[in-house]
Amino acid sequence: MTDAPMREPTFLVLTALAGEPQHGYAVLEDVAQMTEGRVRLRAGTLYAALDRLRTDGLIEVDREEVVQSRLRRYYRLTAAGERSLAVETERLRSQATIAERRLHARRTDLGGATA
Amino acid sequence: MTEIHYRRLIRLYPEPYRREYAEEMLGVLMADDRPGFGAVADLVRSALAVRVRGGVRALREPAWRRAAAAIQFFGAVLLLAVALRSTLMQVIPVLLHPEVGLPRFAPDAWFRSGVWLAVIVCALLRARAPGLVLAAVGLGAEIAVPFRQYADTPARILDVFGIIVAAALVALSFLATEGPTRLRPRAPRGWLPATLAGAAVVLDGFALLLPGPIWYAEVFGGRLLTVWSPILFGAVALLLAVAVWQLEPAVRRRVVAGTVPVLVTVPSAGLGFGGFREYNVRHPEALHMLNPVQWLILLVIPVAALAIAIELNRRLEQTRFRAGGPGTSKGP
Numbered sequence: 079m080t081d082a083p084m085r086e087p088t089f090l091v092l093t094a095l096a097g098e099p100q101h102g103y104a105v106l107e108d109v110a111q112m113t114e115g116r117v118r119l120r121a122g123t124l125y126a127a128l129d130r131l132r133t134d135g136l137i138e139v140d141r142e143e144v145v146q147s148r149l150r151r152y153y154r155l156t157a158a159g160e161r162s163l164a165v166e167t168e169r170l171r172s173q174a175t176i177a178e179r180r181l182h183a184r185r186t187d188l189g190g191a192t193a
Numbered sequence: 194m195t196e197i198h199y200r201r202l203i204r205l206y207p208e209p210y211r212r213e214y215a216e217e218m219l220g221v222l223m224a225d226d227r228p229g230f231g232a233v234a235d236l237v238r239s240a241l242a243v244r245v246r247g248g249v250r251a252l253r254e255p256a257w258r259r260a261a262a263a264i265q266f267f268g269a270v271l272l273l274a275v276a277l278r279s280t281l282m283q284v285i286p287v288l289l290h291p292e293v294g295l296p297r298f299a300p301d302a303w304f305r306s307g308v309w310l311a312v313i314v315c316a317l318l319r320a321r322a323p324g325l326v327l328a329a330v331g332l333g334a335e336i337a338v339p340f341r342q343y344a345d346t347p348a349r350i351l352d353v354f355g356i357i358v359a360a361a362l363v364a365l366s367f368l369a370t371e372g373p374t375r376l377r378p379r380a381p382r383g384w385l386p387a388t389l390a391g392a393a394v395v396l397d398g399f400a401l402l403l404p405g406p407i408w409y410a411e412v413f414g415g416r417l418l419t420v421w422s423p424i425l426f427g428a429v430a431l432l433l434a435v436a437v438w439q440l441e442p443a444v445r446r447r448v449v450a451g452t453v454p455v456l457v458t459v460p461s462a463g464l465g466f467g468g469f470r471e472y473n474v475r476h477p478e479a480l481h482m483l484n485p486v487q488w489l490i491l492l493v494i495p496v497a498a499l500a501i502a503i504e505l506n507r508r509l510e511q512t513r514f515r516a517g518g519p520g521t522s523k524g525p
Binding site for chain 1: 220231
């Protein structure tokens with residue numbers, strides 16, 4: 079895993095799995111809910127992300143079950159995934175803090191005008 | 194969209210990926226309330242991305258890295274030999290008939306010779322970035338030669354298309370080079386017969402100086418040939434076969450797969466566009482240029498040939514080593 083910033087779907091999938099192990103469709107739903115419907119992943123994108131994250135050792139299979147004669151696999155965050163998500167969260171927080179500070183300064187300079 | 198439709202689309206993914214995720218994906222696709230073009234586009238785009246990622250990952254395998262080193266060296270040696278032969282073609286007719294004056298200076302052939310020589314040095318030193326840049330320059334020079342004559346002799350591009358494809362493969366193979374640049378050069382296995390094959394190509398140029406008939410043949414884009422040419426080109430083929438044979442089996446299979454685009458391009462450009470070339474030779478005013486579809490065919494053939502050859506090699510190895518061999522389990 080490199081130190082490059084994560085792509086948003088990757089970040090959202092890891093965030094979804096940070097709560098508890100989830101299967102693919104639950105991850106889709108969770109991501110849509112977290113982003114208030116702004117990001118609605120599709121199956122192709124989701125499984126490409128899950129596959130990449132498994133290869134990088136950031137997630138792993140938690141358990142499998144068969145529902146309506148179809149395989150359902152639950153994924154969970156690994157320790158490496160947890161670290162990676164923490165690093166990315168910190169990076170985003172730091173950037174958001176800078177942006178917030180500058181916006182605040184701008185508003186102050188403009189005497190409170192927000193237009 | 195029915196499950197059958199989705200199953201068909203999922204076939205676009207590599208087989209190990211399908212084995213791992215197809216059933217899960219189907220479950221998600223069938224539960225998703227957004228069927229239609231978006232779902233299809235997402236599957237196609239994602240399948241392509243998975244295949245590209247798999248290809249890039251495969252290039253990092255030791256066998257592919259060694260194969261890339263062999264392709265760089267063998268390819269650059271042959272491209273150097275062809276460029277040197279071109280320079281001889283400019284000089285030798287004047288040596289045979291001094292009355293015609295000084296030889297025509299051919300800067301492009303000298304330039305290509307210099308570039309491919311530098312690429313060989315980069316291949317020996319495993320210098321990835323300089324090798325990639327120089328090979329790209331060499332590729333550009335190989336493309337520039339026929340394009341200078343494209344306006345009046347468009348068929349020239351067909352004559353040298355195999356050389357252009359070979360130059361592109363040498364450039365691409367530098368992408369698989371990894372690790373620090375070596376301080377001491379190290380040649381791949383088979384370097385000696387490959388170098389001798391290059392020497393035989395150059396010798397064919399010198400053979401024009403020997404007594405005997407010289408004739409123009411419309412093979413490989415029109416060449417001056419002597420009675421020695423069949424012997425020398427036979428020797429080139431034999432020496433290259435020996436060079437490839439000296440490689441380790443896994444590396445050899447990959448080098449052969451990497452050579453397929455050139456092997457396919459030469460006859461397809463010659464036979465598939467034979468009528469076009471014939472017309473162009475007999476009508477120097479060249480009213481007919483290559484149309485966009487013909488360009489597309491020319492570009493698609495080597496790319497498709499390479500993809501098919503790599504896939505066939507993967508399947509061959511998977512079948513051969515299925516019983517517990519390394520690197521045959523699920524890719525991702």
